[in-house]
Amino acid sequence: MTTSSERQSQIKTKLLAGNHPVSASAFARELHVSRQTIVGDVALMRARGEKIIALPRGYAYEQPSTQTAILVCKHMAADAKDELLRIVKLGGVVKDVEIDHPLYGQLRGTLELETENDVNQFINKMEDNHGQLLSSLTDGVHTHTVGYETADQLEQIKESLRSAWYLYE
Missing domain, CATH: 1.10.10.10 (Winged helix-like DNA-binding domain superfamily/Winged helix DNA-binding domain)
Incomplete structure (x- = not known):
């Protein structure tokens, strides 16, 4: 032993x-x-x-990204997969999700989603376990720390989220 x-x-x-x-x-x-x-x-x-x-x-x-940004998002639970895929398809890394809970304050979940496969596994695991997204506690409002390499890449990620009405501005 x-x-x-x-x-x-x-x-x-x-x-x-x-x-x-x-x-x-x-x-x-x-x-x-x-x-x-x-x-x-x-x-x-x-x-x-x-x-x-x-x-x-x-x-x-933990693998630090070159740069990170915090993006505020809001959407329904059914849109989570689309939101996450928009980020990783543009080369971003979804490092975490965080909410401001009225009782507990900031609640954070580490994600480190880098690929479409990572996103699919996360969504499947949530569904298989009948899980709920943290954002379900805050009417869909949450933040993601997103890793990226260039300012242009970050702008593309923001624009993709903005075009789907996920980016909370």
Whole structure:
């Protein structure tokens, strides 16, 4: 049986070596422990300063974009997939979603959606789990931190969202 320290070292090695997220369940199978044990190991690693983020597809190390912008959006839940696809199809990365909740203040969910496949997996997982978008708590108003490479790319993303009436201005 591996120790917590050994598991954490293996988790770190695999996440740093890979270019895709790894789920807690996959780590649990590989390391012959429970999923909850992996969740606890990752929590301990984060507490020590490791920049591990939980994505809809699993754990990964945070990858900073060259530049980011915060875009305020508003739309119905049925439009979420279209909104996200408009961003990633233009090369943007949807880093997160955030709302201002009247009771809890700012609530943020890490997304790190980079591709159409990422968006489809996120939407499918939400539907399979009968989940609700954070924006359902704020009548559709939310922000996204969007990673981008050039000012022109950011303008194209904004214009695409604007043309669909998703950009809240």
